[in-house]
Amino acid sequence: MRNLGFVLLLVSIVLGGLTVLGLRHMSAARSQAPKLHQTTVVVASRPIGFGEVLTPDLLRVQAWPKDGQPQGSFQTIAQVTAQRRVALGPISANEPVLTARISGPGGRATLSGVIRAGMRATTIRVNDVFGVAGFVLPGDFVDVLITRDEGSRSNTVEDKRTDVLLRSVRVLAVDQLANENKNDPVVAKAATIEVTPEQAQKLALAADVGTLSLALRSTSDPLTTGDEATPTTVRTADLRLDGVRAPAPVAPRTIVRVVTRRAPHVAGPIGATMEIIRGAEASIAHVPGVG
Numbered sequence: 001m002r003n004l005g006f007v008l009l010l011v012s013i014v015l016g017g018l019t020v021l022g023l024r025h026m027s028a029a030r031s032q033a034p035k036l037h038q039t040t041v042v043v044a045s046r047p048i049g050f051g052e053v054l055t056p057d058l059l060r061v062q063a064w065p066k067d068g069q070p071q072g073s074f075q076t077i078a079q080v081t082a083q084r085r086v087a088l089g090p091i092s093a094n095e096p097v098l099t100a101r102i103s104g105p106g107g108r109a110t111l112s113g114v115i116r117a118g119m120r121a122t123t124i125r126v127n128d129v130f131g132v133a134g135f136v137l138p139g140d141f142v143d144v145l146i147t148r149d150e151g152s153r154s155n156t157v158e159d160k161r162t163d164v165l166l167r168s169v170r171v172l173a174v175d176q177l178a179n180e181n182k183n184d185p186v187v188a189k190a191a192t193i194e195v196t197p198e199q200a201q202k203l204a205l206a207a208d209v210g211t212l213s214l215a216l217r218s219t220s221d222p223l224t225t226g227d228e229a230t231p232t233t234v235r236t237a238d239l240r241l242d243g244v245r246a247p248a249p250v251a252p253r254t255i256v257r258v259v260t261r262r263a264p265h266v267a268g269p270i271g272a273t274m275e276i277i278r279g280a281e282a283s284i285a286h287v288p289g290v291g
């Protein structure tokens with residue numbers, strides 16, 4: 001029994017020594033590890049909409065790794081609010097406030113601050129139907145369609161065509177609304193979209209020769225991909241009912257109907273009087289007979 005107690009005591013002493021050595025090693029490694037240098041970054045304390053004036057109650061200071069400090073960020077709230085600044089676009093809660101997302105000192109909210117480099121903003125006229133019943137809002141992506149006459153194919157049927165003029169263009173504003181945080185539908189008379197200079201020229205011409213309408217794209221597919229099929233032109237003849245092509249217009253027929261015939265013993269010219277119907281027009285003609 002004495003030998004067993006001595007062995008247990010010896011094991012306890014060894015384990016305690018190993019524990020002490022381990023703790024000392026961990027402390028030495030922690031002291032030799034490089035210290036993480038931190039700084040502060042001003043972030044939004046709640047969502048900030050387009051055009052909102054940046055005030056201290058909308059901002060807070062967040063600890064941030066110095067090596068990962070975002071470019072154009074601010075370290076103190078006073079740097080942001082010392083002079084009047086407004087948001088040039090929506091800023092999410094806890095998102096760093098950057099110089100690229102806000103106006104300069106004393107600035108105001110203008111649409112020009114939202115347009116990307118090399119792009120243009122142009123406005124097209126829409127209504128409650130062509131504007132997707134007001135569900136097109138700033139920040140959405142749409143296709144622009146044009147419907148125009150293609151010339152008369154007959155006296156009674158006009159041949160029209162609809163083409164996809166532009167694909168996946170970003171909506172900057174609806175009427176005078178440019179806040180992307182807006183959720184309610186807006187029945188507007190105009191939509192401002194972001195396009196290239198060449199696309200702006202096409203829109204100006206298209207508005208003069210036809211009717212423009214918008215097709216709202218899914219949020220999961222805002223941009224045109226290389227796998228997307230090229231849109232085709234849709235004409236009046238392509239309109240179908242239950243998968244059957246619309247019948248081609250029938251040319252007007254000429255109908256000849258004999259109205260009277262005079263006998264030889266009756267005074268007057270001998271022959272037949274006919275009613276000729278061409279389309280919607282009718283006329284009377286007399287065909288002389290043989291005496």
